Amino acid sequence: MKSFLVITMTALAVAETIALTPEIVKSGQALASVFEILDRESRINPEDPQGEHVDNVKGDVELRNVEFHYPSRPEVTIFKRLTLEVHSGQSLALVGSSGSGKSSVIALIERFYDPVSGYVLIDGKDIRRMNLKSLRKHIGLVQQEPALLATNIYENILFGKEGASESEVIEAAKTANAHNFISALPDGYKTYVGEGGVQLSGGQKQRVAIARAVLKNPAILLLDEATSALDALSEHIVQETLNRSMQGRTSIIIAHRLSTITNANKIAVLEDGIIIEQGSHSDLIRKQDGAYSKLIKLQHI
Incomplete structure (x- = not known):
């Protein structure tokens, strides 16, 4: 009986181990990939001690003779000696078809990537x-899909400026x-937004993201399709918010809905990484056969 029990228990243990073998192999591979990411060093060090510390930013932005391609797709050229x-x-509003390089401009200004050649200058540096x-x-970014944390509204806004007071958060x-909409919620600013902000509507998430950017009080405000995913009413509310937030700041706006950028000081039309037209809305709309006029007509068909 003892021998039988030992053999039976050993056989069960071996069988369970064999059954788990694929999972053990997968976990080992997953662990290796995790350590590979942890050990990887970025080409861009955000805390480079050799870099000049920035205390104040006036807000002049320039891309000069920029050539760029993404590291994962070196054969696809995004910009060809772009100057902006x-x-x-x-x-400044950037318009153009999908894939023309609009979001890449913001990625370079935020320095998510470095250009292959040329310069990205802020205040001439x-x-x-x-x-x-x-x-x-000194740079605020509002994206098409806001990156909200799985915590309450107050902490999501506070993320824009470390150590901000409650009055500053409310003012932002x-x-x-x-x-108004936050105060109307049962828990007010303590309302939890859920993973990725699923408890809020699209317009509400955008306004929380804008409040976070405003709290930072940036000299440069980057808006990447901030209203494209909203319905007409939410878009109108968010657009009013953006217009108020852009006052006194350098603003770079990306928009597919051209009605949202008519008040921009300058509009640049991008095509295949090249600026084919540039000027104010009133100047560009006069060119009946221009690229901007054609985009306007397409949206009114």
Whole structure:
């Protein structure tokens, strides 16, 4: 009986181990990939001690003779000697078809990537010579799909500025036209937004993201398709919020809905990484056969 029990228990243990073998192999491979990511060093060090610390930013932004391709797709050229400029306190709108390079402009200004050649300048200084962490404190970004944390609204807004007071958070929410809807919620600013902000509507998430950007009080505001996923009413509310938030700041706006960028100081039309037209809305709309006029007509068909 003893021998029988030992053989039976041993056989069961061996069988369970064999059954788990595929999972053990998969976990080992997953663990190796995790350590590979942890050990990887970024080409861009945001806390580079050699970089110039940025205390103040005026807001002049320039891309000068920029050539760029993504590291994962070196055979696909995004920009071919692109030159673009926006002065402090003014707004620049980028329009064009999908894949023309609009979002890549913002990626270069935020220094998610470095250009292959050419320069990205802020206040006339190459951003590669600046301490990136200190520079990003002066840049606000509002994306098409806001990256909200799985915590409450107050902490999501507070993420924009470390150590901000409660009054500053509320004032930023008012500027972003978010205070009224937040106050109407049962738990107010303590309302949990869920993973990725699933407890809020698209317009509400955008306004929370704008409040976070406003709290930072950035000299440069980057808006990447901030209203494209919204219905007409939410878009109108968020657009009013953006117009209020852009006052006194250098703003770079990406939009497919051209009705949202007519008040920009300058509009640049991108095609295959090249600026084919540039000017104000009134100037570009006069060119009946121009690329901008054609885009306007297409949206009114």
